[in-house]
Amino acid sequence: MVSDSPEQLTLLRETVRRSRTKEPAGIAGALPIARVAVDVSLPHLDRPFDYLVPEDLSEAAQPGVRVKVRFAGKDLDGFVLARLESSEHDGKLMRIRKAVSPEQVLTPEVADLCRAVADRYAGVLADVTRLAVPPRHAKVEGEALRCDQPVRPVASTSTSEWSPYPAGFLDAVRRTEAPRAIWTAVPGAGWALAFAQAAAVCASTGRGALLLVPDARDLERLASACTTVLGADGFVMLSADLGPTARYRAFLSTLRGCARVVIGTRAAAFAPVADLGLVALWDDGDDSYAEPRAPYPHAREVLLLRAHRQKCAFLLGGFARSAEAAALLESGWAAELIAGRTVIRSAAPAVHIAGESDRDLARDPAVRAARLPHQAFETAREGLKTGPVLVQVPRAGYLPSLVCQTCRTPSRCSVCGGSLRHSGSSGPASCSVCGRPAADHRCPECGDTRMRAAVVGARRTAEELGRAFPGVLVRTSGGDKVLDEVSSEPALIVSTPGAEPVASGGYSAALLLDTWLLLARPDLRAAEEAVRRWFNAAALVRSARDGGAVIIMGEPSATPLQAVVRWSPEGYAARELEERRTARLAPAAKLAELTGSAEAVADLVARLKQLVDPAAGLEVLGPVDVDDETVRAVVRTPRGYGSTLARVMKEAQAARSTKKLAGPLRVQIDPATFG
Structure with missing residues (x-):
């Protein structure tokens, strides 16, 4: 047997290597460019990137689909936002590596909403899309969830629970208009049924409705009411409490149009409801609506943006009324929906x-x-x-705070209105917001200068x-x-x-x-x-x-x-709003809370002062110590400069991100709790 020469062995290895290497597929002939939102949370990279669409992925890589792309040397997730004929990028484009699923989970309306929410809260799109689209479960996608049959008509179109109130709102919904109302409910337990009836009116016109409640208990009450009004198959319930698999199943049911009405908690604010005609939220003052993950959006603000961008009806209901709801009424953006005093007195x-x-x-x-x-x-x-x-x-x-020794009125800073506290065993009390000492504090109610800790x-x-x-x-x-x-x-x-x-x-x-x-x-x-x-x-x-x-x-x-x-929640809300305006606090002013290391907070504040126009009236309160390693500062501007503050805050964070400056830092626009 004659052995092969070294040249023959080299040629043989090259032949085997070429046979094992798959030739790259060609590029799609139609719309060969995909604009992709890559899952990157760095502020300076918060923009879409263009990728080539391989021919074998052209059919699957449609807008809204999850894909895998190469970014900064790693395989990262992303969503296709659009398919284009050409790219503005002059350099070489990389290919999409994989279409994770053909399911178009990020609809154009929700993608637009996510961008608006990110801009509103000085956040990045990737953080918002994580809130909007639940994690994928391949097994659920393979289930027979397709709604081949047309959506059934609603079981009942009665509006009996709305009889104490002016009929204008529901009449406008029935005419497929986009009314906006702040609803102060009559005392009783009928709010869930009223919500369900409003959704039924919207669904009867062929449009979708999205109803949000604070927690699982309220969701069960609303589900019971919707079952009575819409039937058991007339709505989809979407909540993080369902668990990952059940939540994704409910999400796909909503996406595929299995029902016109979707009910849920905070997690459902981004639900992909088709042809949305009504968004409604019950008891917006509940802190459950405040998202604890960046960029910390509030469900009320998400629905406000959604109603504005998708031109649908908006309903904000509750037994009480928040200062934010009062501000919407004062601005004329929404109208008041309330029963007459005689009706309220007979029910309270x-x-x-x-x-x-x-x-x-x-x-x-x-x-x-x-x-x-x-x-x-x-x-x-x-x-x-x-x-x-x-x-x-x-x-x-x-947490303990200071109150008046005599009348127990909460002790507040005379400069910014923050709560007074004792940071040590000696020395005067100081403000928890601006840090100013309160050595000459006097109770505005009784005049006593003594303070005590609240029980x-x-x-x-x-x-x-x-x-x-x-x-x-x-x-x-x-x-x-x-x-x-x-x-x-x-x-x-x-x-x-x-x-x-x-x-x-x-x-x-x-x-x-x-x-x-x-x-x-x-x-x-x-x-x-x-x-x-x-x-x-x-x-x-x-x-x-x-x-x-x-x-x-x-x-x-x-x-x-x-x-x-x-029994005057509307009067108290109006008074609260006026006091907030006097103290220059939200919603009368735009606030941003900066929490992190002293160096990081000081650096961001310095950048803000350089970027913000002096006419914006930027004011910095603090910083004050939160613990041994963390400080907090509050930045505020008049409400009219709110969008400017968010934009500049984003630019300042992007500059820090570009330079890879160290130090933990959290930015929260209009925090749910403050003080």
Whole structure:
């Protein structure tokens, strides 16, 4: 046997190598360029990039499809935004490496919305698309989810729950117009049915509706109402609580048009609803709507952008009203949808503040100081004769803050309105926002200069009530054990704010304890949040004509408590907005909170001052220490310069990103909590 020569061996190896190497496919003849949003969170790379479309991927690589591309030496995910005839890039273009799935999961409308949200919050598109499009599950894509049959007509088009309100909004939706309304609901548990009926009106015109609620409990109530109005197959429920697989299945059902109505929590704000005609959100003041991941968008603002860009109807509802909702009304962007005072008075319970009258003081001199005065016991005792009684106790775990020694009014900075705190064992109190010392602080209510720490947490209220009312069932709702519903049988239901169960037939009475503790939270939104919690609890109580009563334990002259007594959420929201305007706080001003290392925060603030026009009125508060390694500064401008602030903030972050400057830094536009 004759061995091969070295030249023959080399030729043989080259032949084998060529046979194993796949020749690259040609480039697509039609629309050979794909504009791709690459999954990169660096601010200076927040733009689409052009790639060549291989011929064998031309059919799959359509707009909205997930792809794999080569970027900075790595294989990264991305979404095809568009197919083009040519590219403006003069250099060599790389090829798309893989079409992950032919499913067009990022629709043009949602892609446009994601870009708008990223710009609104000085974020990057990649971070927003992660919120909009859930992770892929290949097995779910292979399931028989295609909606081959036409969407069924709605089961009912009744609008009975809307009879107390002016008919203009629903009439405009029925005419396929785009009305915008701030809806203040009449007390009672019928809001979910009203939402479902509004969605049914929209769906009857052949358009889609998107309804958002704060949490899983409200979602179940809305789902029950939608089942009654639309039928079990008439809507899709989309929520992060469903789990990854079920959520992706619901997402694909929405994408493929299996139903015209989509209901969900914060995660559904970007749902790809076809031919969207209505977006609605219940109780926008709930902090569940604030996204904890960058760029920290609020679901209300996402729907506002969506209503504007897709020219659909907008409905913002609740028992209370936020300052942001009041600002929308004041600007004329939305109209007020509210029942007449006669209707409201007939539906609301009788609300009283313990010790508000001279008769109460004569009967019980300690009524204003006692945690559970005689008046509250009497109301609970009478209520237990006809049904359950709700007892709301502030949630444990609020951070301590300073209040007036005499009247317990929250102590605020006279310069910026921030909460006062003690950062050490000695020295005067200082502002948690701007850091200024408050050595000459004087309470604006009573004039006292002394301050004390607010009590943290709630006492053992259930045990106290159990001893006070022997033989009466006492149940608790809050923390890890939240009740959804309770029967109409007499019982004491002790609940933390937001965890109140719905009572069959309504509560006969409610006691709102330790109201000063909610007001003393170290947050500039504390009063607004407290009022919202109280309205939501009181709305579960039967009407005054049916014997329903609410007793509030607190200072009778306090404006937040008086708003509940008068059942005037709209008046309180207007007053809150005016105070925010005076203090130059959101929504009357545009705020940006910068949190990170001292060097990073100082560098970003310096860049902002260089980029912002002096006419914009840029103001910097702080920085103040958050902990040993972190500081916080607040930047604000007038509302009219809000888009400018977001743009400049993005440019400053891009400059830092380009230079790879070290130091952790978080930027949050209009933070949900502030103080």
